[in-house]
Amino acid sequence: MAKNKRDTNVLATYNIKGGVGKTSAAVNLAYLAARDGNSTLLWDLDPQAASTYLFRVRPKIKGGGRGLLRSRSRTADHVKATDHELLELLPADFSYRHLDLALDQFKKPAARFRKVLEPLLQDYDYIFLDCPPSISLVSESVFEAADALLVPVIPATLSSRAYEQLDELSRRGKVGKMGGTEIFSFFSMAEVLRPLHLQVMEKLRSAEQLKVLGAAIPVADEVEMMGEERNPVAVFAPTSAAAVAYEALWHEIQGRLWPDVAPKEPAASVEPPVVPVAPEPTPVESPAG
Amino acid sequence: MQSALRGWFTITVGEAAEVERTYYDTFDGLLYDAGLTLSIQGGVRTLTMRDGSQPEAGVTAEKVAGVRMLLVVAKVRLTTQILNVLDEREKTVCRIVLETPIGLRERARLVPMKGYERERDRIHEFLVSSGAFAPADLPLLDDAVLAAGGQPEGIRSKVEVPLRSIDRADVAVASVLSRLIEILDANLPGTLADTDTEFLHDYRVAIRRTRTVMREMKGVFPAAQIKRLRVEFKWLQEITGPTRDLDVYLLEFERLRAVAPMAMRLDLDPLLEVLKDWHQSARERMEAELRSERAQAVHGDWGRLVALLIGLNQEDRPDAGRAITELSGERIQRVHRRMVKMGRGITADSKPEEYHELRKQGKELRYLLELFAVPLYDADVVKPMIRALKGLQDVLGTHQDRDVQALTLKRLGENVAAQPGGTAALMAMGALLERLEAEAQAARDQFATSFAEFASDAQLKLVDKTFNTSAA
Numbered sequence: 031m032a033k034n035k036r037d038t039n040v041l042a043t044y045n046i047k048g049g050v051g052k053t054s055a056a057v058n059l060a061y062l063a064a065r066d067g068n069s070t071l072l073w074d075l076d077p078q079a080a081s082t083y084l085f086r087v088r089p090k091i092k093g094g095g096r097g098l099l100r101s102r103s104r105t106a107d108h109v110k111a112t113d114h115e116l117l118e119l120l121p122a123d124f125s126y127r128h129l130d131l132a133l134d135q136f137k138k139p140a141a142r143f144r145k146v147l148e149p150l151l152q153d154y155d156y157i158f159l160d161c162p163p164s165i166s167l168v169s170e171s172v173f174e175a176a177d178a179l180l181v182p183v184i185p186a187t188l189s190s191r192a193y194e195q196l197d198e199l200s201r202r203g204k205v206g207k208m209g210g211t212e213i214f215s216f217f218s219m220a221e222v223l224r225p226l227h228l229q230v231m232e233k234l235r236s237a238e239q240l241k242v243l244g245a246a247i248p249v250a251d252e253v254e255m256m257g258e259e260r261n262p263v264a265v266f267a268p269t270s271a272a273a274v275a276y277e278a279l280w281h282e283i284q285g286r287l288w289p290d291v292a293p294k295e296p297a298a299s300v301e302p303p304v305v306p307v308a309p310e311p312t313p314v315e316s317p318a319g
Numbered sequence: 320m321q322s323a324l325r326g327w328f329t330i331t332v333g334e335a336a337e338v339e340r341t342y343y344d345t346f347d348g349l350l351y352d353a354g355l356t357l358s359i360q361g362g363v364r365t366l367t368m369r370d371g372s373q374p375e376a377g378v379t380a381e382k383v384a385g386v387r388m389l390l391v392v393a394k395v396r397l398t399t400q401i402l403n404v405l406d407e408r409e410k411t412v413c414r415i416v417l418e419t420p421i422g423l424r425e426r427a428r429l430v431p432m433k434g435y436e437r438e439r440d441r442i443h444e445f446l447v448s449s450g451a452f453a454p455a456d457l458p459l460l461d462d463a464v465l466a467a468g469g470q471p472e473g474i475r476s477k478v479e480v481p482l483r484s485i486d487r488a489d490v491a492v493a494s495v496l497s498r499l500i501e502i503l504d505a506n507l508p509g510t511l512a513d514t515d516t517e518f519l520h521d522y523r524v525a526i527r528r529t530r531t532v533m534r535e536m537k538g539v540f541p542a543a544q545i546k547r548l549r550v551e552f553k554w555l556q557e558i559t560g561p562t563r564d565l566d567v568y569l570l571e572f573e574r575l576r577a578v579a580p581m582a583m584r585l586d587l588d589p590l591l592e593v594l595k596d597w598h599q600s601a602r603e604r605m606e607a608e609l610r611s612e613r614a615q616a617v618h619g620d621w622g623r624l625v626a627l628l629i630g631l632n633q634e635d636r637p638d639a640g641r642a643i644t645e646l647s648g649e650r651i652q653r654v655h656r657r658m659v660k661m662g663r664g665i666t667a668d669s670k671p672e673e674y675h676e677l678r679k680q681g682k683e684l685r686y687l688l689e690l691f692a693v694p695l696y697d698a699d700v701v702k703p704m705i706r707a708l709k710g711l712q713d714v715l716g717t718h719q720d721r722d723v724q725a726l727t728l729k730r731l732g733e734n735v736a737a738q739p740g741g742t743a744a745l746m747a748m749g750a751l752l753e754r755l756e757a758e759a760q761a762a763r764d765q766f767a768t769s770f771a772e773f774a775s776d777a778q779l780k781l782v783d784k785t786f787n788t789s790a791a
Contacts (some may be wrong), residue, residue: 108431110435113403113410118433260409
């Protein structure tokens with residue numbers, strides 16, 4: 031069911047560390063949002079272009095990242111349809127590796143991404159940002175643009191340490207519009223049979239100051255196979271544990287961010303929402319001549 | 320298709336389906352006019368431009384249709400087959416939907432994918448240059464409507480009959496009246512079914528136009544027959560009047576409610592209920608009358624007279640053989656003079672009936688101008704004349720509407736008082752009456768200015784010069 035709401039929601043998958051499942055989360059969640067009838071955009075900010083690759087789109091932005099930031103052309107002109115209905119992509123470009131430098135030339139670098147996205151807000155129900163790892167001007171600009179950060183955390187001590195760093199930043203008011211951005215974490219690449227993972231998960235879930243979502247994405251072959259299949263998990267393995275976990279995660283995110291919005295129902299098809307003509311019109315015979 | 324593209328592009332075969340698609344438009348083709356196509360397929364409603372592109376944000380079929388109902392204009396059963404065209408990354412860059420509608424031409428639709436417009440254009444070019452495909456001249460909807468014998472642009476209630484100045488009066492009159500008969504026939508079923516309020520409105524306008532021609536051009540008809548049929552058409556107008564008045568009242572109710580003082584607006588609900596009741600019984604009476612033998616006989620007799628008119632003996636049809644330019648010029652001049660005379664007699668103290676009478680003459684003149692002067696006379700004269708007349712009619716119309724609304728309010732008082740909440744409603748109606756009367760008064764104040772423009776010396780001279788063909 032399409033979300034019935036006024037504003038576009040900008041969600042960013044972010045972690046200081048790489049290889050924690052950011053892209054997988056961004057791609058799968060964006061797919062689920064679109065499948066539910068929401069017009070959705072994914073902006074692949076990572077110069078490694080993993081999401082762009084997964085959607086089979088050429089990782090190229092005319093004029094590069096710098097051109098995009100300067101709004102030399104309309105942002106919408108760079109958007110590409112994916113093979114999935116209602117899901118569109120703002121592709122990555124190799125030049126994104128210098129995005130920090132490009133941002134630095136603006137007076138308010140942190141506000142820049144929001145500016146770039148602004149003209150798109152009326153076109154989409156959801157915008158997902160797939161962010162490169164690191165803490166930099168790029169991430170600051172992401173914090174500013176996003177309504178919520180979704181932070182995948184591998185339940186191992188080192189990775190959860192990264193989350194704690196971010197939480198620290200947030201408490202010092204450095205993250206988000208006046209520090210108002212919601213931050214949620216969720217467990218990624220979780221191995222429920224490993225005692226260490228279980229311990230870390232238990233510990234983090236009980237930490238009051240952290241908002242840890244219940245759904246955990248398991249370590250799974252299907253997630254790895256995304257690179258081969260170049261599709262969201264729900265497309266090629268809809269009944270797999272990973273697909274079910276992303277579904278649960280998406281459900282939970284919606285419930286946490288928009289508790290007033292009716293919960294989604296998985297749509298039977300990818301068609302746009304149904305609005306019948308009401309009342310049923312009476313056919314009138316066409317008089318001859 | 321696949322063989323045509325194979326070797327040039329990678330094609331994968333997507334979903335195939337058998338579907339039924341239903342297209343909607345208003346009776347008079349308002350969506351067509353706006354360049355829109357509305358369809359429902361498998362419960363999914365789609366509004367596109369006629370070329371398949373997306374309409375501007377905020378455009379809805381309902382807004383375009385206004386008071387008109389969206390009706391089924393075509394149902395098409397078709398099989399669809401999707402072909403995906405892939406690039407070297409195996410990314411879909413274009414979807415081709417092969418549509419095979421039963422009984423209609425097969426077609427291929429290239430579904431645009433954002434960011435891949437160039438690829439789509441290349442495929443389009445390739446298909447056309449292969450010789451196997453030609454660019455579609457008409458959308459599927461038009462094919463379907465035409466195949467069913469309909470008109471894609473809808474059924475209009477415009478008259479627009481071309482006339483020649485040398486035409487015999489009865490020939491010209493018969494062709495105008497034939498068109499009016501078409502409009503009457505086209506709008507009667509929707510009037511009876513209460514499909515939307517415009518059917519009755521258009522039906523009544525056609526009746527009024529017909530009556531104008533009957534009255535002003537009576538010399539082209541056999542005297543006894545036209546006398547009888549004029550009575551019958553007056554009757555048709557009378558039996559349809561109350562329903563139309565109440566249609567307007569209901570359509571305008573929210574606007575009217577807004578005229579009442581803020582605190583009293585909700586108190587008017589009992590009035591709305593009474594209006595709906597009255598409307599219901601007026602409509603039932605009208606439907607019964609329109610289905611009666613008498614009404615059927617009028618339509619039949621009138622159709623026969625118009626069809627046979629030009630072959631009838633001319634002896635008791637003194638104007639039949641005159642040139643239409645001469646006859647219509649004479650009538651236009653006469654009605655214009657009558658209006659000027661009447662209008663000059665009207666002062667701020669005149670009774671409402673005098674204003675109403677002038678408005679009736681104004682309608683008579685307007686119909687004569689539209690039906691005959693537009694096709695026969697210089698547009699540079701006729702158009703400004705119609706414009707000045709419209710200005711005057713608007714003022715008179717506002718006056719009459721407010722007057723009639725006020726009168727209806729007074730008549731409804733007793734019924735409304737008997738409703739729950741009736742006392743508060745009566746007080747609100749009192750406040751409403753005051754405002755309506757004030758608006759009627761404002762229209763009266765405006766009358767002098769509009770009339771002066773309509774009846775200026777320059778206008779009078781121009782009318783004389785243009786329409787004085789018989790004296791020449």
